[in-house]
Amino acid sequence: MDMITKLASQNAAVIFSKSSCCMSHATKRLFYELGVSPAIHELDQDYRGRDMELALLRLGCNPAVPTVFIGGKFVGSTQKVMSLHLDGSLVPMLKAAGAIWL
Template sequence: MQGLQYRWGAAETKCWVVLQLRNLAKRFESSAKVVEQLVAENAVLIFSVTSCCMCDVIKRLLCSLGVNSVVCELNEVEEGLSGDICWALASMVGCGGGGEKMLVVAVALPIVFVGRKFLGGLDRHMVVHISRELVPRLKETGALCL
């Protein structure tokens, strides 16, 4: 996506790229469009916050498998856009309300998309990983070349 800035996370291993979302509200009609575009353009996309241990676990799990994920750290998104992105994510993954914005949007992080599909959070990833289904999915999407 044009205009996005990227920086490396996990400097010691350079395993994932952190999106720097700046001035996106001006380029897109809505945060939902931003999220849809990010999901469409990335084989593995993680919505996270830097202070969440479960988010860190999923980033390190994918890193240990050799996947270069793209990470959107919601606590580093410009003010005002983070809540809109959370609303868009809640609507996409099925935990948002009807058509109106709720006063509080509760989104369980991390939210992970693999191959343009919502796979789930950490619990779902661990189930898929332990059942040996994660690596084949990653290979299918081109996120893992083994």
């Protein structure tokens, strides 16, 4: 869990992902289209990926990916991120964290 917390706090926006996951792709695509350059940790390409996946599951993320952190704080999965985007809350969160400067 310490590894997740550390990685999540190193950038304004962090996405834990798997390269083969369509929901991960959709979440990354949304962030790129908003002008965000998130730190992305591809669990299927990292030697610590299985440990990170287990830590995310313990955090309550089910499925473990994609999982998004903004400003070092746990946001949630694609469903939560998309809900925030649709209600207009995502961009202000990203601005407050310093992930975008629109």
